[in-house]
Amino acid sequence: MTRKPDNPPAISPTREEDYAEWYQQVIRAADLAENAPVRGCMVIKPWGYAIWEEIKSYLDARIKDTGHQNVYFPLFIPLSFLEREAAHVQGFAKECAVVTHHRLEEKDGKLVPAGELEEPLIVRPTSETIIGDTFSRWVQSWRDLPLLINQWANVVRWEMRTRLFLRTTEFLWQEGHTVHATAQEARDEAQRMLNVYRELAEEVLAIPVILGEKSPGERFPGAEHTYTFEMMMQDRKALQAGTSHDLGQNFSKAFNIRFNTADGNLEYGYMTSWGSTTRLIGALIMTHADDDGLRLPPRIAPYHVVIIPVLVKPEMQEEVLAYAEKIRASLAALVFCGKPVRVHVDKREMRGGDKNWDWIKKGVPLRIEVGPRDVVSQKCMLTRRDKAHTEKENVTIEHLISSLSSILSNIQETYFSQALEFQKRHTHRDITTFEELKAFFTPQNEDRPEIHGGFVVAKWCGDPESEAKLADLKITIRCLPFEQSGTEGRCCLTGKSATLDAVFAKAY
């Protein structure tokens, strides 16, 4: 659609003009979250939190379906626990909130910390260590395995540069932690849960992903294998939306998690952990939002449909509202993807146009306007968020009811196809040398450095030291995709013979 000059996009600047600022403005326009008065933290507002509740509701059911039980472990971790796994402490000690006192006292008219703790406590950046310590008591025999637990919690990582949803000092997540009797079972579990994440991303959030394993340089501190699902954002950068770790026996040895096998031996357990976070909301925005604001895939939208009564004639108000309520009740009785359709009537005292734009910016899949004439004709005006906001359809209530579920499915599919098409268009497989790689990731236009690049799938020899060359280009190996071509070629970093395909990109 070409925009007329008198019809500017709702979000300023646009993606083309300033991508990073566009992202902040979409969040503001959709009223999802804001920076908190505490450094690096966010306040998640009702519309943003409702999206998180939909994500939780879907994922929690899948986590339970796959045999896991929810639990809750403490927020605080004794400093000594963090030290027990060598790689882990290196990865997390640099960026954690440290509790050193348990009281405040007045001194010279000012409150100061008092009651110093004998051992400082860390606010959990992740819970492998405190859960590992507890598991050493829970796991005694092969009969206790597999031990499959999950928790929904807040975690804190002291980030220097933060951005709403994508990287905040405190964020919300789920973390699964499991113990198994064999290495194979742990490997299978880590991949099973990665696949649950893939389903969440592709089928619910309508975001295509590339599944693969992290290179050693990008592995979770303390893991044997880290599996990841990588998404491409609209500025062509990669976003790691969650990870699943095969921890092998690293943590079971650090925390002495041993079990008696069926034939009487004593063995260390094999562990996994896997997590996904409020970052997924950032991924949703950067994948689907446009220059008019958020676009929510129906499966994750807090409201599938918003009904906007047009209340221009005061004498017709009551009738129009009753008609809107009748439509709401009819639609709420319908089912979409196994759940009741979520419908809201916007009764606020505001101009109809303002309300309309409000829900466009919030990304609601379907808007329905009803006015006095519609009451007479038993029709309504339907607008889809995946089409131009001027493209309205006048439909009967009967037609609306019979087609609602298929319209929502269609919007869901459209968003996924658009994102997949974008990802494929910006994934390049013809780069073979470091010079080409460098050229590809160097902005052609200095004024617009952010709109360039994409994913490069190229050969890599697997030498961990070669990854250092990528720092200058500000790119990383995002993953070694599970889908491998199997062909032989030259490593794009070292020129050595290589068969492994790797995905290279700039990343959030």
Add this chain to the structure above:
Amino acid sequence: MTRKPDNPPAISPTREEDYAEWYQQVIRAADLAENAPVRGCMVIKPWGYAIWEEIKSYLDARIKDTGHQNVYFPLFIPLSFLEREAAHVQGFAKECAVVTHHRLEEKDGKLVPAGELEEPLIVRPTSETIIGDTFSRWVQSWRDLPLLINQWANVVRWEMRTRLFLRTTEFLWQEGHTVHATAQEARDEAQRMLNVYRELAEEVLAIPVILGEKSPGERFPGAEHTYTFEMMMQDRKALQAGTSHDLGQNFSKAFNIRFNTADGNLEYGYMTSWGSTTRLIGALIMTHADDDGLRLPPRIAPYHVVIIPVLVKPEMQEEVLAYAEKIRASLAALVFCGKPVRVHVDKREMRGGDKNWDWIKKGVPLRIEVGPRDVVSQKCMLTRRDKAHTEKENVTIEHLISSLSSILSNIQETYFSQALEFQKRHTHRDITTFEELKAFFTPQNEDRPEIHGGFVVAKWCGDPESEAKLADLKITIRCLPFEQSGTEGRCCLTGKSATLDAVFAKAY
């Protein structure tokens, strides 16, 4: 039921023998939670967390029904925020976790806190201050009111003496925060939410409550009025299970929350806050558990029914399991209180008797045993947790299906009636002098100090200084109940003329 000597209770010690230790042992036997390796914190285990999820699910729906939206505010509160409301800082500064550093560094081979913060951060003990600061930007006009939000979160209060669920350093809760245009609206809101808590307690948890207002000495730091719901535990002590505060303009003045009224004036908002916590699980245990373990009211039980296949004959195993699965499917298709019946088949390789006791101790309302003979007769053996575990009923599957919902309702009612009868039996209204009060709350038997007392409803003159006399007796005024007799009498503390009824008790 008289117990035979060869049939001792499952929990040792019994309530009579050692109430405090009995409580710990019920938690252990039902596998609800355990002490964490971090001082004063707990690990909530799957069965305990599943109960919390049922509480959340009910309460979250009621909070949304009453017009509130969920949000999420940061874990950390800048020290300076705490200082802004004078009474509030007095109440909470004494017992908080203080974050002073944001990094760990190695020094002489040891990790030590580094990166000192310019301003220390408090781990939220409650969120009035950080939410108040944000509300000062959200509230501008009368059109923004009422502002009705809630969050589910963890909070930390550095308690010296802790006890699982009842008082822990970290606990889980919901906290509602609202702003209104008038004092009356705020008062109404605080009482409306207290009533939501009453419904949760009485109708879902089957725990009778006394609703009332806290005396000034027991008020929330910074509140104008604190409303409470008080429960009587089986050792006759009171438990305050949650509170709802009318904050008046105290926090809106401290945080400058002002709005333009419809007629153009600028006025401070009127606020409320209200919270309930994982302490409710402690209340459930102390109200309903008996000497065989937990007894869960059906409306809150993670499983309504557990089916125990009796697998003595290996050649019949498959058939018995198929029969158990058939019963499970039939029952899971039924509805109890608007939700599907929750049924579990216990297929573990364990003796039937051990499984049976496991579910008795976990408090599941109904147990169904099925063995080879039942497959032939299409019957099963039914045992209710509210009756003796020897009182089994052989019923047809048809009968089971048709009566299940009414059996569950009946168990729910039985637990409530038993608790109400206990509360009434131990509530005394005939005490008029301080001497009588003192005698009542002084143990008659020095060996058994914990089993005595109860609630005393007596006259109080309302003089805040008179409450000091209660400290020696280790009792407090639990509340000024909404149900007032209206009669005149003598204050049981001062002897002055008084009309106010107050509830006196020892409390958790």
